[in-house]
Amino acid sequence: MTVLLTVVFSTAGLALVNAATTNADPANEETVWIEIAIFVFVYFLPAYVAYKRNTSNKDGIFLLNLLFGWSVIGWFVALVMACGSAGHKRERSPLISEPLFRVFGRGPTRKMH
Template sequence: MYLEIVTDKQDRARQALIAWAATFATCGYLLPWAIATTRGKANAQVIGAINFFTGWTVIGWFVALTMAVGGHRVAGLRVWTEPGR
């Protein structure tokens, strides 16, 4: 029997590509959103909204960056059993 920790990480390759293009186009302003989408954060849209609307205050930018680099939440445990046992 094996236990696996399941997190809220999601695969967002297309959105990450768009986020990085927007980050380069805005000279790094949208960097927290790009990091969040690349890491597969479940709340990447919220981080992007915080970054877009309050990032100009610098404090909002750092709040979004902190959220982007934070750990993933644990969603549960998955139990694997070997067939035939």
């Protein structure tokens, strides 16, 4: 986390110094902060998707994104993992699964009267 904050604040500091030396326009400084906010959001987009989808490995995706997101490959791997299966399992529909179980002789069956 310290590394990320260092990178973000050093980038912000360099951008602000550049903006201050080239043009002292306050609107330019606001633009720099907006760009930094957009960069941070896009950088952590895989972690955001994982937490919104409630994936079972959302903490691992966050750590992968935090530590290896700076490489394009690490960011895409985290995004693919975040877009993968959600944390909860879907239940099978009893209308579909029960007749199939009866056909193949496995699983729950109801006695026909």
